[in-house]
Amino acid sequence: MSTEKPWYTTVKLPPGKFHQLDTDLDKLFAGLEDVGIGPRYVGEIRKGQWYAELGGPKHEYKSYIFVEVAKNSEEVVDGRVEIIGPELDELAPETSLPFAAHIKTWGPQLPDDLLEFVERGAVMGFLFTEGWGLVGARTNMWLRVSKEVKPRMSWLKMAQIMRANMISLCPLVEKVEIKWVVATPEVGGKDLVSKMLDEVLPKWEAIDARTKQIGDEDVDNFYGCTICKMIAPNHACIVTPSLIPYCGVMSYFTAKAMYAVDPYGYVFEIPAGDIIDLLSGRYSGVDEAIWERSDHRHRIFHLYSVIKYPTTNCGCFEATAFYIPQVDGIGITARRYFGNTPLGIPFSKIAGLMSGGVQNHGFKGCSIQTVRQPLFLQGDGGWRRIVWMPKDVKLEVADCIPEQVYDKIATEEDAVDPANLEVWLREKKHPIVEEYWKDGKPVPMKIPLPNQPWEDEPWGEIEHGKRKNFAGSSNEIPFYQ
Ligand code: SF4
Known part of the structure; x- marks a missing residue:
């Protein structure tokens, strides 16, 4: 029995409708035969195709999925799903609403360390189910359900898929209970979800604090993820303690756990190898692994650079860094910001330019x-x-930006046009003026075309169809032009 303690203490949730899933392990996916589930269903649901939309820009990206490991078995009623708000079939076509999914899990041997791995199982429900599209993660979920799948789909079915994924992905999970909030104005709308979010944010901060305790140089192995090869065949994400994939669904610990549980799955191990360039984060192991996983397209990755040999992008990044030639500086924008950037285009257009698994120097x-x-x-x-x-x-x-620089970084309220930005940076005495500009004027870098090498750091010698690695010894990797 559940202790029935409220899941939220600062906000009162309206009563929902309770459902009980079959908890027989042989029936995890029972009744879902009419819905396609698997990696082939990863994709986008575009304008005109969606029946319902949960979260996303119309609701200021304040919709979330939160998974926690309960301390006691009694806190979780396995298979129970509470849906607060209307079911999918009760919505009019093209309805968009704020949303929250809160999942409690429990298992006698389920450690907190596996939390993000378990969360991954839930998120895979959104990614791998026919007719669903997901952008963002955690606090900025943006989900769509297609018109095509709607007659065969319900929130309850998705809850069942999420529970089934979590249990099959991580057998240490023995109980899963789900609260699913579709926040119509009657339910409480965006305000309700915002208040709920305020209560779960500190729990996330505690989880993230763990990752901050180790640095890239403290570990022997990094990890890579190839899930998004479905949409960007030459792309693989690199996951290190300091490099959290931009889809936001995985940290270093999640990747490590995923690899331990399924060493032949989407997540692969990357021995870090030798440090070639500590400042820009070039590791021999990453170069070799990415060469193999990019269909021999990419030879060098700098983990800590947007300008030179940056990591590649599939398309589901929540933010992007970009080089601004006119001021020889770097801008950052996010999916939720719709205005123009100093490049003269908004996030959506930048994303279109840099997606697809190409190495775009100047975009990350x-x-x-x-x-x-x-x-x-x-x-x-x-x-x-x-x-x-x-x-x-x-x-x-703000808490991560050095105090001396904070006021010198422009926003859309200070300058967007590059000419105005140049004047503004000079007036504010941004460090870039002294450290990168020549005689008080920015000098744009000569950026190579996508997938092309830098003159001052070439790919390495190609001899007799073999690539010479950084250490000068020839390896056996064939080279294809
Ligand atoms: S964005 Fe990267 S880490 Fe995230 S699912 Fe795609 S490949 Fe994996």
Whole structure:
């Protein structure tokens, strides 16, 4: 029996409708035969195709999924799903609403360390189910359900898929209870979800604090993820303690746990190898692994650079860093900011330019969590090279920006046009003026075309169809032009 303690103490949730899923392990996916589930269903649901939308820009990206491990078995009623708000079939076509999914799990041997791994199982429900599209993670979920799948779909079915995924992905999970809130105005709308979010945010901060305790140089192995090869065949994400994938669904610990549980799955281990360039984060192991996983397209990755040999982007990044040639500086924008950037285009157009698994020097998809990391873009000068951000993103990461630079980073309220930005940076005495500009004027870098090498750091010698690795010894990797 559940102790029936309220899940939220600062906000009273309206009563919902309770459902009980079959908890027989042989029936995890029973009744879902009419819905496709699997990696082939990863994709986007575009304008005109969606029947219902949960979270996303119309609700200021304040919708979330939160998974926690309960301390006691009694706190969780396995298979119970409470739906607060209307079911999918009670919504009019093209309804968009704020949303929250709160999941409690329990298992006698389920450690907190596996929390993000278990969360991953839930999120895979959104990613891998026919007719569902997901952008964002955690606090900025943006979900769509297609018109095509709607007659065969319900929130309850998705809850069942999430529970089934979590249990099959991590057998240490023995109980799963789900609260699913579709926040119509009658239910409480965006205000209700915002208040709920305020209560779960400190729990996330405690989880993230763990990752901050280790640095990239403290570990022997990094990890990679290939899930998004479905949409970007030459792309693989690199996951290190300081590099949290931009989809935001995985940390270093999650990747480590995923690899331990399924070493032949989407997550692969990358021995870090030798440090070739500590400042920009070039590791021999990453170069070799990415060469193999990119269909021999990418040879060099700098983990801490947007300008030179940045990591590639599939398309589901929540934020992006970009080089601004006119001021020789770096801007950051996020999916939730719709205005123009100093490049003269908004996030959506930048995302279109840089997605698809190509190595676009000068563009790097990131998660907001990565922006908060001490090593973020240190190869380019870090915060001393960052000159522009949307105001609300700047506020969100304010505690990570060095005090001396904070007021010198422009927002859309200070300058957007590059000419105005140049004047503003000079007036504010941004460090870039002294450290990167020549005689008080910015000098744009000569950025190679996508997938092309830098003159001052070539790919390495190609001899007789073999690539010479950084140490000068020839390896057996065939080279394809
Ligand atoms: S964005 Fe990267 S980490 Fe996230 S699912 Fe795609 S490949 Fe994996």
